[in-house]
Amino acid sequence: MIGNSIIKLQHVDVFQQKHLVLSDVNLHIDKGDFVWLIGQTGSGKSSLLKIIYGDLVIQNGEGHAGGYSLAKIATRDIPFLRRKLGIVFQDFQLLTDRTVEQNLHFVMKATGWKDKAEITKRTQDVLEKVGLRSKIKKMPHELSGGEQQRVVIARALINEPEIILADEPTGNLDPDTSEDIITLLKQISQGGTAVLVATHDYHIIRTFPSRIIKCEGGKVLEDAEI
Template sequence: MITNTVIKLRNIDIYQQKHLVLSNVNIQIDSGEFVFMIGQTGSGKSSLLKVIYGDLPVSTGDGLVAGFDLGKLHDRDIPFLRRKLGIVFQDFHLLTDRTVEKNLEFVMRATGWKDKNLIRERMFDVLDKVGLRSKLKKMPHELSGGEQQRVVIARALLNDPEVILADEPTGNLDPNTSEEIVLLLKEISRAGTAVLMATHDYQIIRNMPSRIVRTESGLLQDNVSIS
């Protein structure tokens, strides 16, 4: 498998309004890598993710994400950057008034898919990847928390992203279900999609070790270990 750098941030300062959250951020993530991000609440994890998906501007240093130069990113470019990213949140953000099928179709049509047959084919493909093809016609409230998060991951995969950003994706799940979700994300990374997962769950990190970065005291530390 050819490895490409999909996230490369160099000497970047990250601000929320005028407050400096993280300074001199340096990180590189390649295709197929799985990286845990840890740090206390308010230490800058979500701010870093917002920089990566174009929600916070870059004014110092250099940032490259999925081929987009963050320092030159215009508002009109942001939807195209986000099509290269899959974003998975702690709260599922599913449309509660429509089925799994209609949730996925909504995203696909919003991102330019038009052909009904291609839409259906891709939908089956991503639901197969997360083991939920049989749930196509179910409403979100008919699914368990773990199943809902799998639908969210399927949704994140629709446009074949280069990176999945997962912000506390197991925060609302029990330990066994959490482990299943992380195993699924690791499978996705082994298939070539980089995954950056913010988490507070040290037990998962101990059970499924991988590279760890940590936000602490206004800095991003790379390749840290936990006791």
């Protein structure tokens, strides 16, 4: 971690293949921050997230996330970087043939958990945190969209990440459920885990005012307004 920054980008150019998407990006996110990431479709939001979680390589500039240099990180270290980042997508990506509990266990085993008692306790803890302790044996299709997204957030919390990156986490949800999910993410940030939410939903940004990062015209504006 650089100072108190969990994520720090300095003079980073973001490329998709050979196309320059964002230039001279300077960005910092500190412990416990709650930050909105906005911008029109194609403005570079997803590319910026991909730089942070190691899916795109930094070619120019310097970047640090979760204690790793994003310009120098070895391919074999990317899974370890991602354990320090909880990633939440719009389209849940739950395993439909497994229960809530089994979905979490799958991720835990894939990230090195071995002790059965610890796996059971951590599963219960994260489901308690997202208000789904009673749904532990349910299949995804037995849950509402909001409940499925809560499972995804629980999954992202498994390895106690320093930051959650949420890409359109309310995109498939109705307004009331969206507010519930953002309230939950706000609570998580108040517990010390930073949260970065990419969204098109300006109503929800006005409902939960916070710092805004905006992708526009090939640039990243660090303290923007809607």
